[in-house]
Amino acid sequence: MEAFLQKAKQASRAIATLLPQRRNEILRAMAGAIRESQEMILNVNALDLKEAQASGLKGSMLERLALDGPKIAGMARAIEEIAMLRNPLGRIVDGWVVENGLRIEKVSTPIGVVGIIYESRPNVTSDTAALCFKSGNVCVLKGGKEAKRSNEAIASVMQAVLKANNLPIEAISLLPDASREGVAKLVKMDQYVDLIVPRGGNALISFVSENATIPVIKHDKGLCHLYIHEEADFAKALPIVINAKTQRPSVCNAIETLLVDETIHERFLLELRPLLEEKGTEIRGCEKSLKILGGKRASEEDFHTEYGENILNVRVVKGFEEALEHIAIYGSQHSESIITQNHSIAERFLEEVDASSVYVNASTRFTDGGEFGFGAEVGISTSKLHARGPMGINELTTYKFKIYGEGQIRK
Amino acid sequence: MEAFLQKAKQASRAIATLLPQRRNEILRAMAGAIRESQEMILNVNALDLKEAQASGLKGSMLERLALDGPKIAGMARAIEEIAMLRNPLGRIVDGWVVENGLRIEKVSTPIGVVGIIYESRPNVTSDTAALCFKSGNVCVLKGGKEAKRSNEAIASVMQAVLKANNLPIEAISLLPDASREGVAKLVKMDQYVDLIVPRGGNALISFVSENATIPVIKHDKGLCHLYIHEEADFAKALPIVINAKTQRPSVCNAIETLLVDETIHERFLLELRPLLEEKGTEIRGCEKSLKILGGKRASEEDFHTEYGENILNVRVVKGFEEALEHIAIYGSQHSESIITQNHSIAERFLEEVDASSVYVNASTRFTDGGEFGFGAEVGISTSKLHARGPMGINELTTYKFKIYGEGQIRK
Structure with a gap:
């Protein structure tokens, strides 16, 4: 696990500094690759579905797991729409000059490595991978085990595009150990991972917040x-x-x-x-x-x-x-x-x-x-810090202060 | 502990909705009360110092703990300066109208209940209490045990002003159980506390992040x-x-x-x-x-x-x-x-x-x-989310979306 996350962390430097244009070209190539791989993805999804049925998965869960032609077309289109969003990086959020002449800019930057834990629906894999890539972040994805093959197929299609562009495939990673123990390990790896976003039921979210040393943005209940x-x-x-x-x-x-x-x-x-x-x-x-x-x-x-x-x-x-x-x-x-x-x-x-x-x-x-007009969403945060309510691509960024001096020292 | 935090949480509703003018008047009254209580605070501080010396506290730690006339005047002045800061609440951070006519405003609001854990210097008690009060937050303070009496004296002076203004004294609270076990309990009380800010050595910060289920903004090392x-x-x-x-x-x-x-x-x-x-x-x-x-x-x-x-x-x-x-x-x-x-x-x-x-x-x-011109600081965050780098009073706020409709329903 540690070696795997070390690679993810390394990949984040290469991903953070891409030209926005290049990022969008790669996203469009990923959308195309998903379309071309429709048959492969559907075949693999059928295996997931068969196993899920055999293990007694219920109606609505099966529905979420099942892919078809229109759903795959929708996944590709969603990636293209993410490519069209305004670049969330390098926004000058604030800027001023202090008395000694230092010029300070507060600028949006990638968060780094983002772990996302979710259930069943395989389209979340391509959506979140695309959102993270667009915002300069490496993602470590942990989907539901019933969708294991489908998620692997989707991620491998996107990784192939990264590889063809000489980028580290670890920029879009699936957690190798997707067991509960694997998640428990992941959420403590604060030297490699900067944020954990759990989307799912109460049990998952409590488990993550109780075990995590990494900051967590919850997607919890709505009453x-x-x-x-x-x-x-x-x-x-x-x-x-x-x-x-x-x-x-x-x-x-x-x-x-x-x-x-x-x-x-x-x-x-x-x-x-x-x-x-x-x-x-x-x-x-x-x-x-x-x-x-x-x-x-x-x-x-x-x-x-x-x-x-x-x-x-x-x-x-x-x-x-x-x-x-x-x-x-x-x-x-x-x-x-x-x-x-x-x-x-x-x-x-x-x-x-x-x-x-x-x-x-x-x-x-x-x-x-x-509905808020964010174009695409990571989810709806029920946390109060960093992102509250609908979480768009801007909430996948943090900021740094760039300070321009001409030799200033502190008195 | 739970009953105590429940009261802190209740107090947060009263504190969040005060008129800014009133908030500033109360802060100025607190500054005046600190000045008037100089003798009492110094007497109590002398007891803390005596005990600390007896228990073998070192030079720089003793220096931080020791108060004198000018230091108390500085504490009062710092509160008055915080009163003069621009109101951090109700700032419209963003605002727009969506296609169906819903008008959305993203507005800064208090975080709620903020736990702050720090060491030795008693002036941190009045500074952070004033910053939290100005930003509509309830604070639960946990200072160093060597400064116990001094912190209690400072908090009680500020609480007396709250009381005289018919406000709940729990708005400025000291953690009753300031032992390590007390801190371990506090950082898990996510139903009452919204944020924990640990300022101090590595050991304290690791302890807090390993135990907390509440979001943590670290004030950790600088290399x-x-x-x-x-x-x-x-x-x-x-x-x-x-x-x-x-x-x-x-x-x-x-x-x-x-x-x-x-x-x-x-x-x-x-x-x-x-x-x-x-x-x-x-x-x-x-x-x-x-x-x-x-x-x-x-x-x-x-x-x-x-x-x-x-x-x-x-x-x-x-x-x-x-x-x-x-x-x-x-x-x-x-x-x-x-x-x-x-x-x-x-x-x-x-x-x-x-x-x-x-x-x-x-x-x-x-x-x-x-130096950044924030006027007063909570500290320097080494976390990446919500507040990164110098943390001013605006970082003691979160936001909500206010949505104005005229009968809109979702299609």
Whole structure:
């Protein structure tokens, strides 16, 4: 493992200083190579699928694992889109001259070696490899073991392009020991690896943060709320509830809990009821909301649960302060939204709610690098430092200070 | 410990939303209270000093621990200067409108609860408490045990001002259990604490990063180089060597190793020799440099050592590439400087050397929040993420996305 990571670290110097033009040419060549290797990748993916089925993998997991022609075309196109992003390196983030005449520039630079740990979907392999390459970083990838052959095939296609361009193939690496012990070792190798990004379930993320000595940017749970204030415009509020809960219940930016102000709760929930019924949403409610919506009584635990399914907690609150209090206790600081026409209340919500993304009069489902206009995303960070919320390619950079002197010494 | 941190976390909501004006008034009141409490603080400090002397604490450690009238006046003035800094919160770092009309603002916010672990000097207590308060953060401070009474006295003076302003005194907290086990517990309390900043020796920093599940911003070692290129202007180079090594050898931005190009090494080292002799600098050299400077032969280990003393490694290199290679192997990515009149070489050095602060024709001693014009500094980060190099008050903030909609739902 150590020899392998030493090579990755060495590769990072060669990768960091490439001309942006060259970087983009290589990315386009990688996209072409993925297209040309479609048959090989599909054959190998079929083997992964067969083994996964035999070992009893479930429906949605199998779906994520399975590749086909359009999916491979999508992978190639995603790499080309990453090539078209603005170069994230060398941005002068700030610059000034101090009293003694030293000129200081704060400039974006690659992070170095980035370890990314993820599950099932093989397209994450090509996406993250391309994002890291574009931002001058070496990546060490650890995908799900059920996708082992597919990931190896995709990485080898990209590595062949690196080789043809006289670049070290270690710039896009798969972790050789993909066992839990291998991950435990990886996350302690702080002399070689600069950042670990775990994307996946709670167990993976706790395991990584408990063991890591390397900085970690988590992609953890989203327990999001939508709060209907007494001055809400129902014409906005009703479609937003349905969108935020039911458009794709499995994702982290879907809501789990709806908070409704007491003064309007009867009228609002009566209008909402048929819309939720139409979507087959299961209700876990407080006493007051159950009277109108029906469903099961919500337990304390329900309010702490990220369902990832079409289940909605509903709670009637006494007003703005109680809503803030509920969100502070149960929220995961991911995405929180208020529906109101009251300007001061809207501003207070945006200011006082501690979450990566706070909304007024919009669905929480927009917390996403693509929707934010980042072009491509590493994921949605639930960490508070370095990258918070949707993490684009700029968050795969750090910075250095370049200082221009003419002989200055410190007094 | 848990109940204590729970209170700190609760306090963070009250502290985060104060009006900036009020924050500054309170800081000025704290400065006044420190001045008025001079006698009490000095009495308590005398007890700390007595005990430290009895337990055999050494000269420079005692010096750091000892307070006097001017030092206390300096602490008060530092708080007033922090009050005068521009409000670091609510800065709109970026802002744009996406295709569906959502207006997105990326805005700076407090981090939350910040744990700071440091040694001996009691003025760090008031400095960091003021920096955290100004940036809307709650601080949990863990100073050196030899300064226990002094730190408690300083914190209690500041807490009394919080109380008089109806604010929770937990906003400025001292860790109740300041033992190693206490620290080990603290750094795992990720549900309450958002960031740990360890400032101190290697042992402390390794201990914290190995045990922490909370993000850590290290303030670790500086193994810095100065490289004299063959096209160096000696009139700039000579004073910079002396400044970077001898002006204050104990600090992290002093150099440990001087690299000199072979083509000019004889002439340069001959001119340098009397200047180093005048400063009593001890030399550890390579074969070629020893012939001119005298001194001991530098071992492999010497090139890896941060002396913190007036000892200088000297190595003659074959040229630019060998210098880069040496810095990549032995440097700690802190501060690196080149002396050259060659434009292309200067630009390549600034670009290719991976360090938080890279210099051309200036002393490495400028890597410092004050010298950079930050007004006050938390310290000098040797981490690569979130804050790299001099860490000012802006690095005590994170950000959130405020998203303004008019009923948008995701398609």
